[in-house]
Amino acid sequence: MRVLSLSAWNDLESCARDVAATPHDVLRAPETGLVMLRGRMGATGAAFNLGEATVTRCAVRLGDGTEGHSYVMGRNGAHARLAAICDALLQGRDTSMVISEKVIAPLEAKLQAAHVETSTKAAATKVDFFTMVRGDD
Amino acid sequence: MYVAVKGGEQAIDAAHRLLDEERRGDRSVPSITLDQIAEQLTLAVDRVMNEGSLYDRELASLAIKQARGDLIEAIFLIRATRTTLARFGYAEPLDTQSMRVKRRVSAAFKDIPGGQILGPTFDYTHRLLDFSLAGDVEPAEAARAPSALRSDMPRVLELLGNEGLMEQPSAEAGEPGDLTQDPLNFPAGRDLRLQNLARGDEGFLLALAYSTQRGYGRTHPFAGEIRLGTVEVSFTPEELGFPVVIGEITVTECEMINQFKGSATVKPQFTRGYGLGFGQCERKVMSMALVDRSLRAGELGEERVAPAQDEEFVLSHSDNVQATGFVEHLKLPHYVDFQSELVLLRRMRAEIDGAKDRLEAAE
Numbered sequence: 455m456r457v458l459s460l461s462a463w464n465d466l467e468s469c470a471r472d473v474a475a476t477p478h479d480v481l482r483a484p485e486t487g488l489v490m491l492r493g494r495m496g497a498t499g500a501a502f503n504l505g506e507a508t509v510t511r512c513a514v515r516l517g518d519g520t521e522g523h524s525y526v527m528g529r530n531g532a533h534a535r536l537a538a539i540c541d542a543l544l545q546g547r548d549t550s551m552v553i554s555e556k557v558i559a560p561l562e563a564k565l566q567a568a569h570v571e572t573s574t575k576a577a578a579t580k581v582d583f584f585t586m587v588r589g590d591d
Numbered sequence: 592m593y594v595a596v597k598g599g600e601q602a603i604d605a606a607h608r609l610l611d612e613e614r615r616g617d618r619s620v621p622s623i624t625l626d627q628i629a630e631q632l633t634l635a636v637d638r639v640m641n642e643g644s645l646y647d648r649e650l651a652s653l654a655i656k657q658a659r660g661d662l663i664e665a666i667f668l669i670r671a672t673r674t675t676l677a678r679f680g681y682a683e684p685l686d687t688q689s690m691r692v693k694r695r696v697s698a699a700f701k702d703i704p705g706g707q708i709l710g711p712t713f714d715y716t717h718r719l720l721d722f723s724l725a726g727d728v729e730p731a732e733a734a735r736a737p738s739a740l741r742s743d744m745p746r747v748l749e750l751l752g753n754e755g756l757m758e759q760p761s762a763e764a765g766e767p768g769d770l771t772q773d774p775l776n777f778p779a780g781r782d783l784r785l786q787n788l789a790r791g792d793e794g795f796l797l798a799l800a801y802s803t804q805r806g807y808g809r810t811h812p813f814a815g816e817i818r819l820g821t822v823e824v825s826f827t828p829e830e831l832g833f834p835v836v837i838g839e840i841t842v843t844e845c846e847m848i849n850q851f852k853g854s855a856t857v858k859p860q861f862t863r864g865y866g867l868g869f870g871q872c873e874r875k876v877m878s879m880a881l882v883d884r885s886l887r888a889g890e891l892g893e894e895r896v897a898p899a900q901d902e903e904f905v906l907s908h909s910d911n912v913q914a915t916g917f918v919e920h921l922k923l924p925h926y927v928d929f930q931s932e933l934v935l936l937r938r939m940r941a942e943i944d945g946a947k948d949r950l951e952a953a954e
Contacts, residue, residue: 456836460823487677489826489837490769491646492684493789493867495781496846497746499760501684502767502782504789504867507646507824509679509837525679525828527838528647569691570739572821576693577736579709583701 458537459526461561466536470557476539481521482513484531510534516542596926614659628652637841637870638662642911643669644771644790646840646869663792663911670912683825683834687818687844687867692740694819697747699848703816705744710819711871747816748846748863758852758860777903784886784902788879789868791909797874799899800881808897810884811850812864818844819871843872847880852891862891 458466488506495502511525512534522542526534540557543549615622629636629652639651643666650672651665658664694710697703709715751757767782770790775783788796803810821841825834845866853859864884866876885899898904908914 456823459835459837460839485677487679488645488673489679489824490681490771491824491840492682492767493687493785494684494760495785496748496760496863496865497687497844498749500763500767500782502785503681503769503771504685504786505641505644505646505869506673506678506771507682507838507840508650508676509826511679511828513830523828523830525826525835525837527824527840529649571735572691572693573739574735574737575733576708576710577738577740578734579694580736580740581707581709 455524455537455541457558457561457565458524458540460565463530463533465561465564466533466557469560470536470540473539473543473553473557474536476516476543478514478516478522478539478542480512480535481515482511484510484512484534486510486529486531489525489527512538514538514542516546518546520545614657623656625649625652625656628655634871635660635662637868637872638793638875639665639669640869641872641875642666642790642792643673645669645673663915667912667915680826680829682837683827685822685824685840685842685867687822687842688746689742690744690818690820690822690842690844691742692744692818692820693841695744695816696814697816698814699816700747700750703745703747703750705741708740712873744818746846748848751815751848751861755858756861757848758862760863760865775906777906778889779902779906781883781887781890784906785865785867785879785883787906787909788866788882791879792911792914793872793875793878795909795911795914796878796882799885799905800878802897803881803885803899808885808888808893808895808900810847810862810864810881812881812884813848814877815846815848815863816844817846817873817877819873841870843868843870843876845873845876845880847877847884849884862887 486508489509490506491504492501493504494500507527508529509525509527510529510531510533511523512531513524514522514535516522520542522538522540522545524534524537524541526537540553543553544558629648632655635655636648636651639654639662640646640648642662643651643654645651651669654665654668654672655662657668692708694712695705695708697707701707748757752759761781764780764782768780768786770783770786775787779787802808804812819841821839823836823839826837827834847864847866849862849864851859852862862884864880864882864887866879866883868876868879882899882905885897886902886905888895888900893900895901
Protein backbone atom coordinates (compact mmCIF):
# COMPACT_ATOMS: atom_id res chain seq x y z
CA MET A 455 0.00 0.00 0.00
CA ARG A 456 2.78 2.39 0.94
CA VAL A 457 4.64 1.94 -2.34
CA LEU A 458 1.43 2.08 -4.36
CA SER A 459 0.44 5.38 -2.73
CA LEU A 460 3.85 7.02 -2.81
CA SER A 461 4.61 6.22 -6.43
CA ALA A 462 3.92 8.72 -9.16
CA TRP A 463 0.93 7.87 -11.36
CA ASN A 464 3.08 7.59 -14.50
CA ASP A 465 5.34 5.04 -12.81
CA LEU A 466 2.44 3.01 -11.41
CA GLU A 467 0.69 3.03 -14.77
CA SER A 468 3.74 1.81 -16.65
CA CYS A 469 4.49 -0.97 -14.11
CA ALA A 470 0.91 -2.10 -13.59
CA ARG A 471 -0.57 -1.67 -17.07
CA ASP A 472 -1.50 -5.37 -17.37
CA VAL A 473 -2.99 -5.41 -13.89
CA ALA A 474 -5.66 -2.90 -14.85
CA ALA A 475 -7.27 -5.56 -17.06
CA THR A 476 -7.87 -7.91 -14.08
CA PRO A 477 -11.62 -8.60 -13.95
CA HIS A 478 -13.11 -6.96 -10.87
CA ASP A 479 -16.27 -5.41 -9.44
CA VAL A 480 -16.06 -1.89 -8.14
CA LEU A 481 -17.34 -1.86 -4.54
CA ARG A 482 -16.68 1.82 -4.18
CA ALA A 483 -15.98 3.93 -7.22
CA PRO A 484 -13.03 6.30 -6.79
CA GLU A 485 -14.15 9.05 -4.46
CA THR A 486 -12.16 12.15 -3.51
CA GLY A 487 -12.42 13.60 -0.02
CA LEU A 488 -10.33 15.14 2.70
CA VAL A 489 -8.11 13.86 5.46
CA MET A 490 -7.07 16.24 8.24
CA LEU A 491 -3.31 16.06 8.74
CA ARG A 492 -1.81 16.48 12.18
CA GLY A 493 1.43 17.65 13.66
CA ARG A 494 2.84 17.43 17.16
CA MET A 495 3.75 20.42 19.35
CA GLY A 496 7.51 20.58 19.59
CA ALA A 497 7.62 17.66 17.11
CA THR A 498 7.05 15.02 19.78
CA GLY A 499 4.37 16.48 22.10
CA ALA A 500 0.58 16.66 21.92
CA ALA A 501 -1.11 16.47 18.52
CA PHE A 502 -2.76 19.40 16.76
CA ASN A 503 -4.65 19.71 13.48
CA LEU A 504 -2.39 21.17 10.81
CA GLY A 505 -4.52 21.31 7.67
CA GLU A 506 -6.27 19.02 5.23
CA ALA A 507 -5.15 17.10 2.17
CA THR A 508 -7.14 15.68 -0.74
CA VAL A 509 -7.31 11.90 -0.74
CA THR A 510 -8.97 9.52 -3.21
CA ARG A 511 -10.22 6.11 -2.13
CA CYS A 512 -11.47 3.11 -4.02
CA ALA A 513 -12.56 -0.45 -3.23
CA VAL A 514 -12.78 -3.41 -5.62
CA ARG A 515 -13.62 -7.13 -5.43
CA LEU A 516 -11.98 -9.76 -7.60
CA GLY A 517 -13.76 -12.77 -9.07
CA ASP A 518 -12.68 -14.98 -6.15
CA GLY A 519 -14.18 -12.53 -3.62
CA THR A 520 -10.92 -10.90 -2.50
CA GLU A 521 -11.40 -7.24 -1.66
CA GLY A 522 -8.85 -4.56 -2.35
CA HIS A 523 -8.83 -1.08 -0.81
CA SER A 524 -6.84 2.00 -1.52
CA TYR A 525 -6.39 5.49 -0.10
CA VAL A 526 -4.11 7.69 -2.16
CA MET A 527 -3.34 11.34 -1.60
CA GLY A 528 -4.44 13.57 -4.45
CA ARG A 529 -7.41 13.38 -6.78
CA ASN A 530 -6.39 10.74 -9.30
CA GLY A 531 -9.23 8.20 -9.46
CA ALA A 532 -7.35 5.94 -11.90
CA HIS A 533 -4.42 5.77 -9.46
CA ALA A 534 -6.73 4.81 -6.58
CA ARG A 535 -8.46 2.17 -8.68
CA LEU A 536 -5.25 0.56 -9.89
CA ALA A 537 -3.85 0.63 -6.35
CA ALA A 538 -7.00 -1.11 -5.07
CA ILE A 539 -6.70 -3.85 -7.70
CA CYS A 540 -3.04 -4.35 -6.77
CA ASP A 541 -4.02 -4.45 -3.09
CA ALA A 542 -6.52 -7.23 -3.80
CA LEU A 543 -4.04 -9.19 -5.90
CA LEU A 544 -1.40 -8.84 -3.17
CA GLN A 545 -3.66 -10.85 -0.88
CA GLY A 546 -3.89 -13.85 -3.24
CA ARG A 547 -1.24 -16.50 -2.71
CA ASP A 548 -0.30 -16.86 -6.39
CA THR A 549 -0.92 -13.32 -7.55
CA SER A 550 0.92 -11.77 -4.60
CA MET A 551 4.28 -13.01 -5.86
CA VAL A 552 3.66 -11.63 -9.33
CA ILE A 553 2.55 -8.20 -8.14
CA SER A 554 5.39 -7.95 -5.63
CA GLU A 555 7.91 -8.76 -8.33
CA LYS A 556 6.42 -6.97 -11.33
CA VAL A 557 4.90 -3.91 -9.68
CA ILE A 558 6.04 -3.30 -6.12
CA ALA A 559 9.74 -4.10 -6.51
CA PRO A 560 10.41 -1.81 -9.50
CA LEU A 561 8.32 0.99 -7.97
CA GLU A 562 10.17 0.67 -4.69
CA ALA A 563 13.50 0.78 -6.50
CA LYS A 564 12.38 3.92 -8.29
CA LEU A 565 11.31 5.57 -5.02
CA GLN A 566 14.57 4.58 -3.40
CA ALA A 567 16.58 6.04 -6.28
CA ALA A 568 14.63 9.30 -6.04
CA HIS A 569 15.28 9.47 -2.29
CA VAL A 570 18.99 8.90 -2.79
CA GLU A 571 19.11 11.60 -5.47
CA THR A 572 17.36 14.13 -3.21
CA SER A 573 19.50 13.20 -0.24
CA THR A 574 22.85 13.33 -2.03
CA LYS A 575 21.93 16.74 -3.46
CA ALA A 576 21.06 17.96 0.04
CA ALA A 577 24.25 16.40 1.42
CA ALA A 578 26.29 18.43 -1.08
CA THR A 579 25.01 21.58 0.69
CA LYS A 580 26.35 20.47 4.06
CA VAL A 581 28.59 23.09 5.66
CA ASP A 582 32.23 22.30 6.37
CA PHE A 583 33.34 24.73 9.04
CA PHE A 584 36.95 25.78 9.27
CA THR A 585 38.59 28.03 11.78
CA MET A 586 40.36 31.20 10.77
CA VAL A 587 43.57 31.42 12.76
CA ARG A 588 44.28 35.03 13.70
CA GLY A 589 47.69 36.41 14.54
CA ASP A 590 51.05 34.76 14.17
CA ASP A 591 51.44 33.22 17.61
CA MET B 592 -40.62 51.39 3.84
CA TYR B 593 -37.87 49.21 2.36
CA VAL B 594 -37.60 48.81 -1.38
CA ALA B 595 -35.42 46.03 -2.65
CA VAL B 596 -33.56 46.98 -5.79
CA LYS B 597 -32.38 44.46 -8.33
CA GLY B 598 -30.19 44.99 -11.31
CA GLY B 599 -26.74 44.82 -12.73
CA GLU B 600 -27.00 41.24 -13.98
CA GLN B 601 -25.80 42.09 -17.47
CA ALA B 602 -23.09 44.35 -16.09
CA ILE B 603 -21.86 41.53 -13.83
CA ASP B 604 -21.77 39.06 -16.74
CA ALA B 605 -19.84 41.51 -18.85
CA ALA B 606 -17.47 42.29 -15.97
CA HIS B 607 -16.69 38.59 -15.60
CA ARG B 608 -16.08 38.24 -19.33
CA LEU B 609 -13.73 41.19 -19.14
CA LEU B 610 -12.01 39.58 -16.16
CA ASP B 611 -11.54 36.37 -18.19
CA GLU B 612 -9.96 38.34 -21.00
CA GLU B 613 -7.68 40.33 -18.71
CA ARG B 614 -6.63 37.11 -16.97
CA ARG B 615 -5.61 35.66 -20.29
CA GLY B 616 -3.57 38.75 -21.13
CA ASP B 617 -1.93 39.13 -24.53
CA ARG B 618 -3.15 36.16 -26.58
CA SER B 619 0.08 36.03 -28.55
CA VAL B 620 1.81 34.94 -25.33
CA PRO B 621 1.30 31.23 -24.56
CA SER B 622 -1.17 30.52 -21.75
CA ILE B 623 0.53 29.47 -18.50
CA THR B 624 0.04 25.80 -17.61
CA LEU B 625 -0.71 24.36 -14.18
CA ASP B 626 2.48 22.31 -14.43
CA GLN B 627 4.47 25.48 -14.92
CA ILE B 628 2.88 27.06 -11.86
CA ALA B 629 3.34 23.93 -9.74
CA GLU B 630 6.96 23.45 -10.81
CA GLN B 631 8.23 27.02 -11.09
CA LEU B 632 6.10 29.13 -8.74
CA THR B 633 6.55 26.52 -6.04
CA LEU B 634 6.60 28.85 -3.07
CA ALA B 635 3.45 30.64 -4.17
CA VAL B 636 1.79 27.22 -4.41
CA ASP B 637 3.08 26.37 -0.93
CA ARG B 638 1.64 29.56 0.51
CA VAL B 639 -1.76 28.92 -1.03
CA MET B 640 -1.75 25.35 0.33
CA ASN B 641 -0.80 26.60 3.79
CA GLU B 642 -3.29 29.40 4.16
CA GLY B 643 -5.92 27.60 2.11
CA SER B 644 -5.26 24.79 4.62
CA LEU B 645 -5.40 22.15 1.89
CA TYR B 646 -2.46 20.13 0.61
CA ASP B 647 -3.03 19.69 -3.11
CA ARG B 648 -0.44 21.22 -5.44
CA GLU B 649 -2.65 20.92 -8.52
CA LEU B 650 -5.63 22.66 -6.97
CA ALA B 651 -3.41 25.40 -5.53
CA SER B 652 -1.84 25.94 -8.99
CA LEU B 653 -5.27 26.19 -10.58
CA ALA B 654 -6.37 28.64 -7.90
CA ILE B 655 -3.31 30.83 -8.55
CA LYS B 656 -4.03 30.84 -12.28
CA GLN B 657 -7.71 31.64 -11.76
CA ALA B 658 -6.87 34.38 -9.24
CA ARG B 659 -4.35 35.96 -11.65
CA GLY B 660 -1.64 35.48 -9.05
CA ASP B 661 -3.59 37.18 -6.24
CA LEU B 662 -2.65 34.70 -3.51
CA ILE B 663 -5.33 35.73 -1.03
CA GLU B 664 -7.97 35.31 -3.73
CA ALA B 665 -6.42 31.90 -4.54
CA ILE B 666 -6.54 30.96 -0.85
CA PHE B 667 -10.22 31.96 -0.80
CA LEU B 668 -10.87 29.66 -3.80
CA ILE B 669 -9.14 26.76 -2.04
CA ARG B 670 -11.12 27.30 1.17
CA ALA B 671 -14.32 27.30 -0.88
CA THR B 672 -13.29 24.09 -2.67
CA ARG B 673 -12.61 22.20 0.52
CA THR B 674 -16.15 22.79 1.71
CA THR B 675 -17.39 20.71 -1.24
CA LEU B 676 -15.43 17.62 -0.20
CA ALA B 677 -16.34 15.00 2.41
CA ARG B 678 -14.02 14.44 5.36
CA PHE B 679 -12.69 10.85 5.50
CA GLY B 680 -11.07 11.30 8.91
CA TYR B 681 -7.90 12.32 10.71
CA ALA B 682 -4.40 11.19 9.78
CA GLU B 683 -1.85 9.98 12.31
CA PRO B 684 0.33 12.87 13.52
CA LEU B 685 3.23 13.47 11.13
CA ASP B 686 6.52 12.05 12.36
CA THR B 687 8.93 14.87 11.55
CA GLN B 688 11.66 12.88 13.30
CA SER B 689 11.75 10.61 10.25
CA MET B 690 11.65 13.50 7.77
CA ARG B 691 13.70 12.99 4.61
CA VAL B 692 15.68 16.15 5.10
CA LYS B 693 16.41 18.59 2.27
CA ARG B 694 17.50 21.39 4.54
CA ARG B 695 18.29 21.48 8.22
CA VAL B 696 20.04 24.29 10.05
CA SER B 697 20.51 25.40 13.62
CA ALA B 698 21.42 28.94 14.60
CA ALA B 699 22.08 27.87 18.19
CA PHE B 700 24.82 25.27 17.69
CA LYS B 701 27.48 25.12 15.03
CA ASP B 702 28.39 21.47 15.39
CA ILE B 703 25.14 19.55 15.45
CA PRO B 704 25.14 15.81 14.83
CA GLY B 705 24.13 15.36 11.19
CA GLY B 706 25.50 18.77 10.27
CA GLN B 707 24.17 22.03 8.92
CA ILE B 708 22.45 21.27 5.61
CA LEU B 709 21.70 24.45 3.69
CA GLY B 710 19.46 22.93 1.01
CA PRO B 711 17.66 25.09 -1.57
CA THR B 712 17.77 28.45 0.21
CA PHE B 713 17.71 32.14 -0.72
CA ASP B 714 20.00 32.77 2.28
CA TYR B 715 23.48 33.98 1.33
CA THR B 716 22.32 35.08 -2.15
CA HIS B 717 23.17 38.69 -2.93
CA ARG B 718 19.62 39.66 -3.81
CA LEU B 719 20.82 41.03 -7.12
CA LEU B 720 18.51 40.47 -10.06
CA ASP B 721 19.72 37.60 -12.21
CA PHE B 722 19.13 38.74 -15.76
CA SER B 723 20.00 35.33 -17.16
CA LEU B 724 16.58 34.21 -15.86
CA ALA B 725 14.96 36.65 -18.28
CA GLY B 726 16.13 34.30 -21.00
CA ASP B 727 15.79 30.57 -21.43
CA VAL B 728 19.11 29.51 -19.94
CA GLU B 729 18.94 26.13 -18.21
CA PRO B 730 20.75 26.05 -14.85
CA ALA B 731 23.54 23.61 -14.13
CA GLU B 732 22.51 20.40 -12.39
CA ALA B 733 22.73 20.41 -8.60
CA ALA B 734 25.92 19.04 -7.06
CA ARG B 735 25.77 15.64 -5.42
CA ALA B 736 27.68 14.34 -2.44
CA PRO B 737 29.13 10.82 -2.67
CA SER B 738 26.76 9.56 0.01
CA ALA B 739 23.26 10.33 1.26
CA LEU B 740 22.48 12.09 4.56
CA ARG B 741 21.99 10.05 7.71
CA SER B 742 18.33 9.17 8.03
CA ASP B 743 18.11 9.64 11.80
CA MET B 744 18.93 13.32 12.11
CA PRO B 745 18.93 14.04 15.89
CA ARG B 746 16.79 16.93 17.06
CA VAL B 747 18.67 19.90 18.48
CA LEU B 748 16.09 20.64 21.18
CA GLU B 749 16.11 17.02 22.26
CA LEU B 750 19.86 17.23 22.85
CA LEU B 751 19.21 20.16 25.23
CA GLY B 752 16.28 18.29 26.74
CA ASN B 753 18.51 15.33 27.57
CA GLU B 754 20.55 17.68 29.73
CA GLY B 755 17.41 19.02 31.39
CA LEU B 756 18.01 22.47 29.91
CA MET B 757 14.90 22.45 27.74
CA GLU B 758 11.28 22.17 28.82
CA GLN B 759 9.54 19.01 27.61
CA PRO B 760 7.05 19.45 24.76
CA SER B 761 3.39 19.74 25.81
CA ALA B 762 2.20 16.24 26.67
CA GLU B 763 -0.66 14.46 24.90
CA ALA B 764 -3.99 15.82 26.09
CA GLY B 765 -6.72 13.84 24.33
CA GLU B 766 -8.32 14.56 20.98
CA PRO B 767 -7.12 17.94 19.60
CA GLY B 768 -9.71 20.60 18.80
CA ASP B 769 -10.57 21.32 15.17
CA LEU B 770 -11.37 24.83 13.97
CA THR B 771 -13.00 23.48 10.81
CA GLN B 772 -15.62 21.67 12.90
CA ASP B 773 -16.21 23.94 15.90
CA PRO B 774 -16.10 27.70 16.25
CA LEU B 775 -13.13 29.19 18.08
CA ASN B 776 -13.74 30.04 21.74
CA PHE B 777 -11.48 31.76 24.24
CA PRO B 778 -9.33 30.90 26.03
CA ALA B 779 -8.11 28.62 23.22
CA GLY B 780 -5.82 25.65 23.89
CA ARG B 781 -2.41 25.48 22.28
CA ASP B 782 -3.76 22.87 19.82
CA LEU B 783 -6.30 25.35 18.45
CA ARG B 784 -3.81 28.19 18.51
CA LEU B 785 -1.35 26.20 16.41
CA GLN B 786 -4.06 25.19 13.94
CA ASN B 787 -5.10 28.81 13.64
CA LEU B 788 -1.52 29.99 13.14
CA ALA B 789 -0.80 27.23 10.58
CA ARG B 790 -3.57 28.62 8.34
CA GLY B 791 -2.97 32.23 9.35
CA ASP B 792 -1.78 34.97 7.03
CA GLU B 793 1.98 34.94 6.60
CA GLY B 794 2.23 38.73 6.52
CA PHE B 795 0.19 39.14 9.69
CA LEU B 796 2.23 36.52 11.58
CA LEU B 797 5.47 37.98 10.27
CA ALA B 798 4.54 41.44 11.56
CA LEU B 799 3.51 40.05 14.96
CA ALA B 800 6.68 37.98 15.22
CA TYR B 801 8.71 41.06 14.33
CA SER B 802 6.91 43.06 17.00
CA THR B 803 8.00 40.54 19.67
CA GLN B 804 11.60 40.93 18.55
CA ARG B 805 11.34 44.71 18.76
CA GLY B 806 10.24 44.58 22.37
CA TYR B 807 6.46 44.13 22.33
CA GLY B 808 6.38 40.98 24.44
CA ARG B 809 9.95 39.95 23.86
CA THR B 810 10.87 36.29 24.11
CA HIS B 811 14.62 36.24 23.28
CA PRO B 812 14.49 33.67 20.50
CA PHE B 813 17.11 31.50 18.81
CA ALA B 814 16.29 29.36 15.81
CA GLY B 815 17.07 26.06 17.50
CA GLU B 816 16.36 23.99 14.42
CA ILE B 817 14.74 24.52 11.05
CA ARG B 818 13.97 21.55 8.84
CA LEU B 819 12.60 21.17 5.35
CA GLY B 820 11.84 17.81 3.80
CA THR B 821 9.26 15.15 3.09
CA VAL B 822 7.28 13.09 5.57
CA GLU B 823 4.97 10.18 4.91
CA VAL B 824 1.29 10.51 5.79
CA SER B 825 -0.40 7.59 7.58
CA PHE B 826 -4.14 7.20 7.87
CA THR B 827 -6.28 4.47 9.45
CA PRO B 828 -9.27 3.74 7.19
CA GLU B 829 -12.35 2.49 9.05
CA GLU B 830 -12.65 -0.59 6.85
CA LEU B 831 -9.04 -1.66 7.43
CA GLY B 832 -8.54 -0.75 11.09
CA PHE B 833 -4.77 -0.29 10.76
CA PRO B 834 -2.71 2.67 9.52
CA VAL B 835 -1.57 2.75 5.91
CA VAL B 836 0.73 5.23 4.17
CA ILE B 837 -1.41 7.26 1.76
CA GLY B 838 1.26 9.59 0.41
CA GLU B 839 3.95 12.01 1.39
CA ILE B 840 4.10 15.77 1.77
CA THR B 841 6.77 18.41 2.00
CA VAL B 842 6.78 20.35 5.25
CA THR B 843 8.89 23.00 6.94
CA GLU B 844 9.38 22.86 10.69
CA CYS B 845 10.84 25.41 13.09
CA GLU B 846 11.71 24.94 16.72
CA MET B 847 12.53 28.17 18.51
CA ILE B 848 14.49 28.28 21.74
CA ASN B 849 13.37 31.05 24.09
CA GLN B 850 14.37 32.37 27.45
CA PHE B 851 13.92 30.72 30.72
CA LYS B 852 11.19 29.57 32.99
CA GLY B 853 11.70 27.94 36.33
CA SER B 854 9.74 27.36 39.51
CA ALA B 855 10.20 26.40 43.13
CA THR B 856 10.46 22.76 42.05
CA VAL B 857 11.98 23.02 38.55
CA LYS B 858 15.30 24.72 37.88
CA PRO B 859 15.25 27.29 35.07
CA GLN B 860 14.92 25.82 31.60
CA PHE B 861 14.70 27.15 28.07
CA THR B 862 11.15 27.40 26.73
CA ARG B 863 10.06 26.59 23.20
CA GLY B 864 7.86 27.80 20.36
CA TYR B 865 6.82 25.59 17.45
CA GLY B 866 6.04 26.16 13.81
CA LEU B 867 4.99 23.68 11.10
CA GLY B 868 3.66 24.32 7.62
CA PHE B 869 3.01 22.77 4.19
CA GLY B 870 5.74 22.98 1.58
CA GLN B 871 8.73 25.27 1.85
CA CYS B 872 7.62 28.14 4.07
CA GLU B 873 10.45 29.10 6.36
CA ARG B 874 9.39 32.69 7.02
CA LYS B 875 5.93 31.45 7.93
CA VAL B 876 7.01 28.73 10.35
CA MET B 877 9.59 30.96 12.02
CA SER B 878 6.91 33.59 12.56
CA MET B 879 4.50 30.92 13.73
CA ALA B 880 7.01 29.62 16.29
CA LEU B 881 7.62 33.13 17.67
CA VAL B 882 3.91 33.88 17.94
CA ASP B 883 3.19 30.43 19.40
CA ARG B 884 5.72 31.17 22.14
CA SER B 885 4.28 34.64 22.76
CA LEU B 886 0.78 33.23 23.10
CA ARG B 887 2.05 30.88 25.82
CA ALA B 888 2.49 33.95 28.07
CA GLY B 889 -0.40 32.95 30.34
CA GLU B 890 0.77 29.37 30.73
CA LEU B 891 4.32 30.53 31.54
CA GLY B 892 3.23 33.17 34.01
CA GLU B 893 4.30 36.16 31.93
CA GLU B 894 2.48 39.47 32.01
CA ARG B 895 0.43 40.03 28.86
CA VAL B 896 1.32 43.48 27.65
CA ALA B 897 1.78 43.20 23.88
CA PRO B 898 -0.51 42.41 20.92
CA ALA B 899 1.38 39.17 20.11
CA GLN B 900 0.57 37.87 23.61
CA ASP B 901 -3.15 38.56 23.29
CA GLU B 902 -4.68 35.39 21.89
CA GLU B 903 -8.06 36.90 21.16
CA PHE B 904 -6.42 39.67 19.15
CA VAL B 905 -4.06 37.32 17.30
CA LEU B 906 -6.39 34.42 16.60
CA SER B 907 -9.35 36.61 15.61
CA HIS B 908 -7.37 38.53 13.02
CA SER B 909 -4.95 35.97 11.58
CA ASP B 910 -7.26 34.53 8.93
CA ASN B 911 -6.89 36.44 5.69
CA VAL B 912 -10.06 35.00 4.15
CA GLN B 913 -12.13 36.33 7.05
CA ALA B 914 -10.19 39.58 7.06
CA THR B 915 -10.50 40.20 3.35
CA GLY B 916 -14.18 39.31 3.48
CA PHE B 917 -14.92 41.92 6.08
CA VAL B 918 -12.69 44.63 4.67
CA GLU B 919 -13.67 44.08 1.05
CA HIS B 920 -17.40 43.81 1.72
CA LEU B 921 -17.29 47.59 2.20
CA LYS B 922 -17.19 47.98 -1.58
CA LEU B 923 -20.50 46.16 -2.05
CA PRO B 924 -23.64 48.31 -2.21
CA HIS B 925 -24.49 49.91 1.14
CA TYR B 926 -26.92 52.38 -0.40
CA VAL B 927 -29.60 52.06 2.28
CA ASP B 928 -27.12 52.16 5.20
CA PHE B 929 -25.55 55.24 3.75
CA GLN B 930 -28.92 56.86 3.06
CA SER B 931 -29.77 56.57 6.76
CA GLU B 932 -26.49 58.23 7.75
CA LEU B 933 -27.14 60.98 5.24
CA VAL B 934 -30.60 61.62 6.67
CA LEU B 935 -29.17 61.63 10.18
CA LEU B 936 -26.42 64.10 9.29
CA ARG B 937 -28.86 66.44 7.49
CA ARG B 938 -31.20 66.38 10.46
CA MET B 939 -28.36 67.17 12.88
CA ARG B 940 -27.28 70.11 10.74
CA ALA B 941 -30.87 71.34 10.33
CA GLU B 942 -31.39 71.19 14.10
CA ILE B 943 -28.28 73.29 14.66
CA ASP B 944 -29.43 75.80 12.03
CA GLY B 945 -32.93 75.84 13.59
CA ALA B 946 -31.51 76.46 17.07
CA LYS B 947 -29.33 79.27 15.71
CA ASP B 948 -32.32 80.88 13.92
CA ARG B 949 -34.40 80.71 17.10
CA LEU B 950 -31.57 82.25 19.09
CA GLU B 951 -31.18 85.09 16.57
CA ALA B 952 -34.95 85.67 16.47
CA ALA B 953 -35.00 85.88 20.27
CA GLU B 954 -32.24 88.49 20.31
